[in-house]
Amino acid sequence: MRNTLKYIFSVLLLFPVAAFCQPAELSRGLRIGFDLSSAAISAIEGEGVEAGFTADMNFKESYFAVADLGYVNRVKKGPGYEISQDALYFRAGADYNFYERDNDVIAFGLRYGLSTFRHKGDKVVVENPLWGNYTGEMSGNNLGAQWIEAVFSLKTELSGNIFLGWSLRGKVMLSSKSDENMEEWHIPGYGMSGNPSTLGVNFYIFYRIPF
């Protein structure tokens, strides 16, 4: 795992730089990506399902329109509780590619991010030495957050239309709606809640459907 990622990382960093200089030729296509990092994290944590997808398409010479969609379903168990979170997040924005060799992309971009989620206490047990245990549930609340991101990203074509890439995101919260009875530990798509800004890294594998 570690070596593979290290390899991917080095390849991604070096490959475009080592590439031959060829005249830029705009090849259009819709690139669909799967977020390997969030899938890996949810597999390691074993607390639920997390899946993230991204799509981009160049609409002008060096500009790409980008949209991401993610789904999160987490269950967390602890002493006397079981809580769950169900979420969708969405990002939209544009990238400017300042590296125009082959089909590789090194880009800066901006995104608007939106997350809508619901959490609840599926099992709540509170011990009371005088009155005995309280057993109940905590009903769900519809919550949400909005943020903006500055994104640095890199994509490199491994072989015909298959790309690997990563993106580094700096995120700034615009607004959020939280539950006063249960603080959200993690805002899907954004990161740790309670922080006015967060950093995120995503690794992707892409397939480009050429036109």
Added chain:
Amino acid sequence: MIVLLALFSSCENECFHKPLSMLNADFFTIDEGEEGEVTVDDVSVFAIGREDTLLYDSASVRRISMPLDPNSDITAFVLLFGDIADTLTFHHTAAPYFYSYECGFVLHFDVSSFEHTTNIIDSLKLERPEITHKYEKHLKIYL
């Protein structure tokens, strides 16, 4: 990468202190229009329904803390001043509050109304009807 994964993975810590939400009441007297906190001697307190457990046993107290029944919407306490008794009855609702990952949920109460007898107690003043896990002053008992 290992560091990143470590950041994302949850930390399993123990619960060192899980607070219990209690209704805190302080004793006051009014002397020539001036109210003052007092220490009361020989106070015993128990809850109706749990007469077997004395919350205070002939104690000398400035403040008493009373645990409300989370499985009911009414809790009554008997306060014995020597051998004279007064009963305090509270009507309330309970709602879970997520305290921490280590400790889980606690309960918060909202006291909607109260009644009391007037053998020793003159009156009550509910200053803060929200009973949370924080140690706050909720009720003034005037003797």
